[in-house]
Structures are given as C-alpha cells and as structure tokens.
Amino acid sequence: MVSVLSMFYGILIKMHWGDMGQRGVPHFHAFYGDEAAVFVLEGDILAGRFPTKQAALVRAWALIHADELAADWTLAANRKEIFRIDPLR
Numbered sequence: 147m148v149s150v151l152s153m154f155y156g157i158l159i160k161m162h163w164g165d166m167g168q169r170g171v172p173h174f175h176a177f178y179g180d181e182a183a184v185f186v187l188e189g190d191i192l193a194g195r196f197p198t199k200q201a202a203l204v205r206a207w208a209l210i211h212a213d214e215l216a217a218d219w220t221l222a223a224n225r226k227e228i229f230r231i232d233p234l235r
Contacts, residue, residue: 151218154207154233157200163222172219176204187215207234 151159151174158177172187176196183194189205196204208215211231218228 149222149228150230151215151228152207152211152231152233154235155200155203157204159204159207159231161218161222161228163225163228172216174208174215176200187212187219203234207231210234 149161149163151161153159156178160175160177162175171192173184173192174187176183176185178197178200181194181196181200183196183201184192185204185208186192187208189208191201214229214231218231221228
C-alpha cells in the first residue's frame with residue numbers, strides 16, 4: 147500500500163507500506179515530473195535521480211519533519227495508517 151505524505155512545489159512525497167525491508171533503511175519516495183528518487187529519512191538520496199534544487203527542498207522538508215517521518219515509518223512498518231505531513235512553505 148502507498149500513502150501520500152506530502153506535496154509541495156510540484157514534489158510528491160510517498161511512503162510505501164510494503165517496502166519496509168526492501169532497502170534495509172527507513173526511507174520515502176519523492177517524485178517530480180518524470181524524476182523519482184528514494185530518500186533516507188534524513189533527506190539524502192538513497193536511489194534514483196532528482197533535480198538538484200528539488201532534492202534540496204526535499205532534504206529541508208525531511209529535516210524539519212524528522213520526528214514525524216520517523217513516526218510514520220514506525221506506523222507503516224506495523225501496517226497502521228500513517229499521517230500526512232505539512233508541506234514545505
């Protein structure tokens with residue numbers, strides 16, 4: 147199952163419930179146009195490609211919402227509903 151965490155500046159952030167152990171680290175997915183990347187919760191790119199400016203926005207958002215991301219990861223790992231996170235403004 148996939149849940150949308152947030153949307154801002156044309157960037158879509160999702161967390162995949164069935165993806166908990168596939169990459170070995172807590173992470174989320176970001177999409178911008180045709181680009182997609184997997185980010186660790188701290189905001190660094192784990193896999194994929196992302197435009198530099200948008201990657202910086204995702205990193206800033208992840209740092210601001212670190213506690214919420216970690217809480218959502220724990221919920222998703224336990225197959226529970228996750229909560230949306232405020233967008234970057």
